[in-house]
Amino acid sequence: MNKFSEKTIKRETIFEGKIIDLSVHDVELPNGEMSKREIVNHPGAVAVIAVTDKDEVILVEQFRKPLEKTIAEIPAGKLEKGENPLQCAKRELEEETGLVAGKWTKLTSFYTSPGFANEIIYIYLAEQLSDGQLNLDEDEFVECFKATLEEAEKLIEKEIIHDAKTIYAIQYLNLLKYRCKK
Structure with a gap:
């Protein structure tokens, strides 16, 4: 056990849902004291930054x-249970946008809220886009559009893009493009 580890003594599942589960852990702290941790358990997710041939x-x-x-x-x-992140990325891109990609690159991954959740998001870059089959979930209503990186940054400023995974992915892509210019 490293010097910051907490040992779970007891775990109780409070809620089991379609997307998340919630559990409460009784833990022994590094100093020997006891505490409780409320933890959101999530199977993980993918996010796809799909870039057209016009950037x-x-x-x-x-x-x-x-x-x-x-x-x-x-x-x-x-x-989905047992699903490979790349396969999930391919599925989600086609389901939500009707596009498929000829080239895939794993960029990075990150934990969304490690203070209370174990959710990890894998970010993939999808290039060489072509038409596939749109297949939205029955409770999913979306509209796709394209934006240059400069336009996307303006959407971030206006809080139209207002979620961490999208902001992170756009900034990551900007960083890659900056490095390539050097």
């Missing part, structure tokens, strides 16, 4: 109930 990013506009507003995001979705 435009494909964005999906949709209403987000927890926010009570519509925002623009890169295509994304939850991993």
Whole structure:
């Protein structure tokens, strides 16, 4: 056990849902004291920054109930049980945008909120786009549009793009493009 580890003594599942589960852990702290941790368990997700041959990013506009507003995001979705992140990325891109990609690159991954959730998001770059089959979930209502990186940055400033995964992916892509120019 490293010097910051917490040992789970007891775990109780409070809620099991379609997207998340919630559990409460009784933990022993590094100093020997006891505490409780409320943890959101999530199977993980993917996000796809799809770039056209004109250097435009494909964005999906949709209403987000927890926010009570519509925002623009890169295509994304939850991993199914046992699903490989790349396969999930390919599935989500086609389902949400009707596009398929000829070239895939894993860019990075990150934890969304490590203070209370174990969700990890894998970000993929999709290039060489062509038409596929749009196949939205029955409760999914989206509209796709394209934006240059400069336009996407303006959408971030206006809080139209207002989620961490999309902002992170756009900034990551900007960083890659900056490095390539050097």
